Every structure is written in structure tokens, then in C-alpha cells.
Amino acid sequence: MTLLLLLCSAAFVAPFVWLVSTSLKPIEQTLSLPISFVPRAYFAELGGRRMEVTLDFQVAQPGAVVRLLSGEDTGRLGFMGAAQLASGKGTYTVVHPVAAGSWHVSERLDRAAGDMGPQPIWDVLPRDRIESQVRFRWENYPRALAALGGDAEADRHRVGFWTFLGNSLTVAVLGVFGTVFSNAIVAYGFARLRWRGRDAFFALTLATMMVPFPVLMVPLYGVFRSLGLIGTLMPLWLPTWFGSAFNIFLMRQFFMTIPEELSEAARIDGCSEWRIFWRIIVPLSTPVLVVAALFHFIFAWNDFLGPLLFLTRKSTYTLAIALQSYESQNGGVQWHYLMAASAVTILPVIILFLFAQRTFIRGIATTGTKG
Amino acid sequence: MTRGEGKRLRAGLGFTSLWIVGLAVFTAYPVVASLYYSFCDYSILKSPVWCGLENYAQLAQDGLFWKSLRNTLFYAGLSVPLGTVVALGLAVLLNCEVRGKSAYRLLFFMPSIVPIVASSMLWLWIFNGQYGLMNGFLNLFLRPLGLSGPAWLADPAWSKPALVIMSLWSTGNAVVIYLAGLQNVPMELYEAAEIDGASAWQRFRHITLPTIAPVVTFNAIMALIGAMQLFAQAYIMSEGANGNGTASDGNPARSTLFYTIYLFSTAFQDLRMGYASAMAYILFLVTAALTWLAARLTRGGGPA
Numbered sequence: 001m002t003l004l005l006l007l008c009s010a011a012f013v014a015p016f017v018w019l020v021s022t023s024l025k026p027i028e029q030t031l032s033l034p035i036s037f038v039p040r041a042y043f044a045e046l047g048g049r050r051m052e053v054t055l056d057f058q059v060a061q062p063g064a065v066v067r068l069l070s071g072e073d074t075g076r077l078g079f080m081g082a083a084q085l086a087s088g089k090g091t092y093t094v095v096h097p098v099a100a101g102s103w104h105v106s107e108r109l110d111r112a113a114g115d116m117g118p119q120p121i122w123d124v125l126p127r128d129r130i131e132s133q134v135r136f137r138w139e140n141y142p143r144a145l146a147a148l149g150g151d152a153e154a155d156r157h158r159v160g161f162w163t164f165l166g167n168s169l170t171v172a173v174l175g176v177f178g179t180v181f182s183n184a185i186v187a188y189g190f191a192r193l194r195w196r197g198r199d200a201f202f203a204l205t206l207a208t209m210m211v212p213f214p215v216l217m218v219p220l221y222g223v224f225r226s227l228g229l230i231g232t233l234m235p236l237w238l239p240t241w242f243g244s245a246f247n248i249f250l251m252r253q254f255f256m257t258i259p260e261e262l263s264e265a266a267r268i269d270g271c272s273e274w275r276i277f278w279r280i281i282v283p284l285s286t287p288v289l290v291v292a293a294l295f296h297f298i299f300a301w302n303d304f305l306g307p308l309l310f311l312t313r314k315s316t317y318t319l320a321i322a323l324q325s326y327e328s329q330n331g332g333v334q335w336h337y338l339m340a341a342s343a344v345t346i347l348p349v350i351i352l353f354l355f356a357q358r359t360f361i362r363g364i365a366t367t368g369t370k371g
Numbered sequence: 372m373t374r375g376e377g378k379r380l381r382a383g384l385g386f387t388s389l390w391i392v393g394l395a396v397f398t399a400y401p402v403v404a405s406l407y408y409s410f411c412d413y414s415i416l417k418s419p420v421w422c423g424l425e426n427y428a429q430l431a432q433d434g435l436f437w438k439s440l441r442n443t444l445f446y447a448g449l450s451v452p453l454g455t456v457v458a459l460g461l462a463v464l465l466n467c468e469v470r471g472k473s474a475y476r477l478l479f480f481m482p483s484i485v486p487i488v489a490s491s492m493l494w495l496w497i498f499n500g501q502y503g504l505m506n507g508f509l510n511l512f513l514r515p516l517g518l519s520g521p522a523w524l525a526d527p528a529w530s531k532p533a534l535v536i537m538s539l540w541s542t543g544n545a546v547v548i549y550l551a552g553l554q555n556v557p558m559e560l561y562e563a564a565e566i567d568g569a570s571a572w573q574r575f576r577h578i579t580l581p582t583i584a585p586v587v588t589f590n591a592i593m594a595l596i597g598a599m600q601l602f603a604q605a606y607i608m609s610e611g612a613n614g615n616g617t618a619s620d621g622n623p624a625r626s627t628l629f630y631t632i633y634l635f636s637t638a639f640q641d642l643r644m645g646y647a648s649a650m651a652y653i654l655f656l657v658t659a660a661l662t663w664l665a666a667r668l669t670r671g672g673g674p675a
Binding site for chain 1: 376379380382383384385386387389390392393394396397398400401402404405408415461464465467469470475476477478479480481482484485486487488489491492493494495496497499501502503504507540544547548550551596599600602603606607610611631634635638639644647648650651652654655658659662
């Protein structure tokens with residue numbers, strides 16, 4: 001039983017490990033086989049100097065590193081297999097012989113850091129002359145975040161990671177306040193007041209939960225267009241200030257469990273409904289307010305379709321949409337940067353979740369079973 | 372209406388006033404407008420022109436519409452049952468007396484809060500045919516047999532199964548819900564059954580399953596509704612894996628052209644918003660029918 005659980009856990013964790021491990025590799029190690037979880041750095045002595053090298057490929061057959069004596073490459077170094085050595089006699093001098101299974105290695109130039117240099121020097125060395133260390137390239141992170149903003153030279157109105165982060169936070173935080181504020185007030189009206197038409201209105205409210213978003217998409221776009229809000233962050237948080245069926249339901253269920261006597265006593269003392277709501281119900285309802293706030297934060301942070309619909313300018317992009325646009329522009333080659341940027345996007349929700357996991361899991365469990 | 376009643380009504384409407392506005396502007400109006408547009412020729416640039424049932428008639432003839440519907444049903448038909456089985460299985464495992472239960476629960480739940488864009492990037496990389504983790508793992512077993520893993524998202528036959536596998540990873544929500552359901556099953560029932568000599572499977576089949584059947588049914592139907600609206604993963608990953616064309620083409624070979632993706636591109640790329648609204652309403656009707664079914668089955672105590 002425990003073994004089965006461990007296997008399942010491994011399957012669930014592996015993608016996360018793969019994400020982090022890729023984000024800490026140099027690019028050539030993301031594109032090499034066999035795949036490995038461990039980011040490394042390799043060192044070897046080339047031309048009498050110890051330096052960091054890249055493993056380019058393994059030579060299958062024995063041969064030699066030679067200096068060419070004829071043709072336009074005269075004086076250059078080259079690698080020749082046994083057959084070439086035999087047929088080309090006289091056109092080269094042997095620098096050193098190479099055993100089968102050796103590695104072609106080159107000096108590692110950090111091109112991303114502007115290390116352009118001349119042609120990298122190289123050699124073909126047996127494996128035991130190449131030293132391997134585990135090394136995490138944390139420098140991938142700042143570089144990936146810088147790359148998210150696009151080309152610095154080409155774009156004068158450059159926006160970058162901090163802008164995207166700010167946009168994501170704006171949408172999430174304003175949305176969280178809106179969600180808690182509006183839904184608490186509305187839920188009070190449904191849970192603690194008795195008035196004509198209340199139950200019918202509540203049933204209607206619940207019914208709206210089954211309307212799929214694609215149905216609302218086109219007219220909503222029209223609404224925000226006529227308000228002149230397309231291309232701003234407003235469409236992503238403004239609606240939260242006007243309630244949502246799910247949260248009204250969630251809070252109503254909680255408010256109904258608070259004893260009616262508390263309200264009655266306050267009414268006899270001459271408290272207004274607003275005062276009862278604000279002084280009695282809200283302080284007693286922190287747990288449900290926190291759940292609603294957390295759920296909304298996660299929703300807003302993770303939302304993709306909303307920003308895709310309503311955001312048109314790069315300066316308003318949220319992290320999610322910036323990440324997707326980076327990927328689609330770079331065609332998914334720079335996996336190490338892509339994974340680093342993804343990790344940064346994931347981190348806030350993971351931290352939030354770890355801090356509030358109990359609230360979270362209780363929230364999921366109750367909304368699921370009572371829903 | 373007495374004075375007291377009028378006062379109470381005013382208070383009720385006062386407290387719900389924000390929602391009255393929100394409901395009207397952000398839900399009611401769009402629902403009605405969408406229905407109207409679905410009978411119109413409409414691009415956002417010009418005002419709608421009534422065309423009767425033409426959109427619906429065209430849809431019936433539209434090969435891509437049927438393709439997107441088939442793709443979506445294929446995906447839903449795989450991901451919902453598999454997701455239910457995996458989530459229920461994990462919940463049952465966790466419900467046993469195991470050490471570190473809350474750590475496991477945490478771990479299974481975590482993927483379900485990962486931003487969909489980030490998890491799409493991650494799985495795009497995992498499913499990379501050459502250097503991805505999935506084939507790296509599979510090839511350990513396939514290579515000795517002279518086989519190798521598929522190109523996943525770049526292969527029309529494997530792109531949907533890849534998305535299904537990805538969906539299983541983020542099934543943690545359901546694990547938590549099922550686990551809560553399992554913990555509500557009275558212990559006495561198990562004890563009584565054990566005394567009567569029931570095997571573990573018999574206990575699961577005759578006690579656990581009937582008790583949590585309503586929860587499972589409800590969740591499965593909700594998952595089905597979610598699967599019908601699959602969008603972000605497919606949108607991001609089909610472009611990421613196939614590069615050419617735009618994200619909403621559903622590459623490779625339109626194998627990931629899902630219903631909502633086709634709807635989105637019809638509305639916002641081709642600007643055929645009336646036609647897209649007709650698609651949206653068909654989705655609405657299907658969803659409504661499923662929700663009704665969910666409510667009925669759950670209230671009836673689940674299928675017998």
C-alpha cells in the first residue's frame with residue numbers, strides 16, 4: 001500500500017523536479033541525451049588551460065586530432081576517423097590519437113552574458129580527462145525574467161517582468177477585495193434577511209452558475225468595448241465588485257450557521273442591519289472570507305482566457321499571458337529560460353498555498369461535497 | 372404589502388443591489404444578447420443583422436464544427452473516466468491508515484493550483500518527443516523492444532492522449548473532495564462487514580462506493596462540463612509543439628481543435644460573432660442538460 005502511494009507520489013512530483021532541474025541547466029544540457037535530472041558543469045584542460053567546456057558529441061570510432069597541411073584549412077585542427085586517416089596520408093600531422101568513446105568538447109562561451117569571443121577552442125578527450133560537477137545555474141532566472149520583456153534594443157517602450165508582475169498583482173488583489181466585499185454584503189441579504197422574492201432570486205443566482213463562460217464571451221467583449229475598457233486591466237477585476245454566484249452561495253451557507261439570536265439581540269438594542277452585518281457577522285465569518293479570498297487570488301493569478309480576450313497591449317500583460325507570448329515568439333527552444341519563468345509564475349501560488357493549506361483543503365472539501 | 376414587509380424588501384434589495392447590477396450587466400445581458408446574436412450575422416465592427424436559423428443550419432454543414440465536437444468528446448470521454456478512477460483510487464489509498472497522510476494529500480493537490488500557462492509550458496517540455504521526460508522514461512522500456520515513444524503533441528494520434536495525461540496530473544481537487552467523502556463513511560459499517568467476513572474489495576464495492584456515489588457522480592459531471600470547455604492547455608500547447616500557423620488552428624492536423632478553441636477563433640479571429648454565438652448556445656444547452664442530470668442523480672442518491 002505504502003509502496004503504491006510512493007510510486008504515485010513520484011509520478012506527481014517528477015514534473016516539478018523536471019521543471020526545476022531544467023531551469024537550472026545550461027541550454028546544451030537541456031538538449032542532450034540521455035536525459036538527466038542533474039544540472040552539471042564540465043571542466044577540462046584545453047590548450048594548457050583548465051576551463052569550463054561543453055560536451056558536444058561522443059566519437060564512436062578511434063581516430064586522431066590532426067593539423068591539416070593542405071587545402072584552404074591549412075594550419076587548422078581537425079578530427080579524423082581511422083578510415084580518413086588512412087586515405088588522406090600526407091595531408092596532415094597527428095597532434096594526438098583518440099580512442100573510441102572519447103568526447104568532442106569545446107570551450108564554454110557564455111554567449112547569453114555577451115561573451116562573444118573568437119571561435120571556441122576544442123579538443124577530443126577521453127572521458128576520464130573531463131571533470132564533472134553538479135552545478136545549478138541560478139543565473140538562468142534573472143536572464144529568463146529579462147527575456148520575458150522582449151528585445152531590449154528593438155523596443156523603446158520596453159516593459160518587463162516587473163510590469164507583468166505588477167499587473168498580475170493588481171488584477172488579483174483588486175479582485176480579492178472586490179470578491180470579499182461584494183459577496184459578503186450580498187450573501188448577508190440572502191442569508192440573514194427575510195424578504196419577498198428572496199428565495200426565487202437565490203434560485204436564479206444558483207442557476208447562473210451553469211452558464212458556460214463561452215456563452216458570455218462575445219457580449220462581454222461588446223460591453224467592455226462600449227465602456228472603452230478593452231486593453232485595460234479593468235475587465236479582469238471590475239466584475240468581482242458586483243458579486244458572483246459561487247461566492248454568494250459559499251458565504252450564504254456559512255452565514256446561515258451563525259445563531260439567529262445574535263442578530264435578534266442586536267436588533268432589540270436598535271442596531272441597523274448594516275451594523276449587525278459589519279459588527280457581528282463579518283468578524284465571525286473570517287474563515288469563509290479567507291477561503292473566498294484565496295480561491296479568487298488563485299483564479300485571478302492563473303486566469304488565461306480573460307487576459308487573452310481583453311488585454312491588447314504588452315504594457316498591460318499579466319504574467320500568465322506574458323509567459324505564453326514569450327513562448328510563442330521564441331518557438332520553445334530556450335527550455336531552460338521557459339522553465340525558469342514558469343517556476344517564477346508558479347512560486348507565488350505555491351507559497352500562498354503552503355501557508356494556507358488547511359484553509360484551502362477544508363474549503364475544497366466543503367464546497368465539493370455540499371455543492 | 373405591510374409597512375414592515377416593504378421595509379424588509381428594501382433592506383433585502385439594498386444588500387443585494389451590487390449583485391442585481393452584476394447579474395444584469397455581466398450575466399443576464401450577455402446570455403440574452405448571445406441568444407440574439409446566434410440568429411444574426413454579426414461582427415463586432417457592424418451592428419447585428421437578423422438572419423434567422425442560418426447560423427445553425429451552417430453549423431450542421433461545417434466539417435470543422437463536427438471535428439471540434441468529436442475531438443472534444445474524445446478528450447472528455449477519456450479524461451473524465453480516467454480522472455475519476457485515478458482520483459478515487461488515490462483517495463482510497465489515502466483513506467487507509469498511512470503515515471504522513473496530510474503530506475501525500477498536499478502533494479497530490481499541489482498540481483491543481485499551478486497556473487495553467489505554466490503547467491502547459493511544463494508539459495509541452497515533458498512531451499517533447501526528443502528530449503522530453505515522458506519519452507526519456509518510456510524509452511527505458513521501449514528501447515529494448517526496438518520501439519521508441521511517440522512525438523506526442525506533434526503527432527495527431529497522440530496529441531489528445533497527451534492532454535489527457537496532463538489532466539490526470541491536476542486531478543488533486545477531486546482527490547481532496549473524495550477523501551472528505553470517504554471520511555464521512557461510518558466506521559461501524561466497515562467493522563460490521565469485517566465481522567461478517569467481507570473482503571476488502573467487497574467492502575469497497577458494497578459500502579464505500581454506494582455511500583460516496585452521489586459525490587462521485589456530481590464531480591464526474593462537473594468534470595465533464597469542464598472538459599467540454601477545454602481551452603487554455605490546448606491553445607498554448609498546440610502552438611508550442613507545432614509552431615506553424617496560429618494557436619487556434621488545433622495543430623497537428625486539427626487534432627487539438629477543441630470546441631471552445633474553434634468558438635474562440637470564429638469569434639475573435641474571423642470576427643464571425645453570430646456564428647460563434649450559435650456554437651456557444653449549443654454548448655450551453657448541452658451543459659444545462661448535464662447539470663440537470665447531475666442535480667437529479669445527486670438528489671436521487673446516485674445510480675442504484
